Amino acid sequence: MGFSGGGAEVFARMQIAGQGDLLTSLLQLIWLLFLMLFILYPNFSQRLQLSYILKDLERKLYGLKRIREEVRSRTIETLRRYSEGNMDLERELDQILLSFAITPESMDPYGIVYKLEHIVNTWEDTFEESVKRLCPRADRERMKTLTNLVEVARGIDYLYRVVRHYYLLGKKTSNIYIVLQIQMLMPQLMEIAEAYRQACYAFMQGQPVGDGVGVLAAAKLVEGLEKRTYEVAKDTIVHELVMDGRRLFVLRAAGPGGAVGKPADGIIKIIENEGERVKAIVMIDAALKLEGEDTGKVVEGIGAAIGGIGVDKFKIEEIAKKYNIPLYAFVIYESIGEAITPMRESIAKAAEEVVERVKNIIRSKVEEGASVIIAGIGNTVGIGLS
């Protein structure tokens, strides 16, 4: 259908619609307006992109909020089982979730490790005391696991608040670069959030988690053998035994409650007692794998295999250097999610492989009559004494 009126003439003169029909003319007009919008309003495309990103972030933030609420309600439900009836648990828990520790000033870094250690120790003690106050009916082991559970709730709460902060800040300032950065991180953050959710169920029931593989390997090493067991540092025990003519000090956190202990303090104490007789320190820990690597793969290396804020690592390296003791490390690969969620079969099986490899390294690197320290690092939740 062609135009016969003045409108068609106008279009024809303007070389816009040519000899086309009404629909073509309209489409071309819309296209022209759209083009003008981009020319007259250069930020339009960015605005459009910003609104898409904000919508996407909003959806993910709701997901994060749901996980946070789920973890919070499960935590309250579990704490209630061990608390006195007249306590306002929700208010008390919120206070713990918002508590913080201030890291020491690093302008002059001399002695910062010991300052950091002091702050972290105070923080841990205060945290434990707070949970103890909420759950007076829980025994010692249960208390440790409940503390871990509250730490999980605190972790997901903090994650949610940080993401919400960037979302709202980006929205308020219409700054695409702020929201773009948080959007790029969201897949990993959602994975961590999901791991927190799973971890909440594991700590609620006291199930062993992937991070406990170092402790599990240490426990399996001494299982069924004659040994002397005693506490060497806070929440840290040592099994003393003789194997193949060598004196073994197998150190780990005390279980089955969730604890990581103070491995560095334990190692220092043993070395100070044994002195030059200690010929090697073997450390076993879980380590983050790269994408594509198999979970439960056992890898051998050199150095202090221990995570955390670095205080224990520093102290172990310091004492090892002072006495010139070599540090051998075995790590078991796993993802961040697998480290805090119930232990997978491949990780549990890796503990048995580590035991054999530790025995081999002791036989090959330590002569008979000498002493060796084996430290199983990790969270002991669900792992008792062997």
Added chain:
Amino acid sequence: MFPSSRERQILNPLTFLKCLSCSTINSRPFKEGDYVFGEVEEKCPKCGGDRMKIVGIYVKEPEQREKRQKQTF
């Protein structure tokens, strides 16, 4: 109406128990209070012994996933 994917994904580990009489290893779903190396009073389905030791608590992994991983890079 349908359970969400998150609800389906809760990992439920198995507890592996070794009979202290006949050394047979059995498994059952994890129960609160179980811990590795702990001893429990449960009947062995093979010999009827009533003392068992927990030798492992972990989530069983499907073998198919393992094979698929090996086929990739």
